[in-house]
Amino acid sequence: MPLPEAKPPDGVTLFKQQCATCHTTNLSDAVRQGPSLLGIVGKSAGKADGFRYSTGFAKADFVWDEARLDAYLANPQATVPGSIMAYRQPKAETRAAIIAYLKELN
Template identity: 40%
Template sequence: MRAVLIAAACLLAAAPAAAAPVANESRGAEVYESCAACHGDKGVGTDSGPALAGVVGRKAASADGFRYSPAMKRSGITWDAAALSEFLADPQGKVKGNRMPFDGIADKADRDALVAYLQGLE
């Protein structure tokens, strides 16, 4: 009986952690709404911003069909979660001279949620 109670307690303790990414990604979709004007619904890209679907793991300034700034082309960034979070916190600070007219997302929880959302865009 004691083993069953311990196992149940472990499952309950793990449940919120398992649910967090879904909630995080859901919040990320809300945060993404401010990106969609330039990057398109579901990250398909527009004349104003490159496609963000599949951005995680992609080299900066490498999506087809978009005219990138020289600064972004020289950045050498490969977009992983850490690079995205750092860029989203302060786009001009991370890549001085990039063309993205966006002040950044100060709230780390919102950035983390947005990165989780972007990781799910394929």
């Protein structure tokens, strides 16, 4: 009997596996290496209260949307020069699932 086809992980699972070490999705947990991503879609970049941003983000002048998040997750330093985030996600479908989850948090 063949095994059932593996189901791809959803955005919540991917976020927990790949992002939650550095980011929270609420404002009650202590700030981690990165800012909380609660309500990130539609927020101005580099402006979260209580978080000290890198030089690149201190100069950022844009609002997070799906396209900007996608580009940033693919290559943070190319999207925001001076960003110190080391994570890069080359798979478009993984980025899309994480972004879909982040949109649910708005």
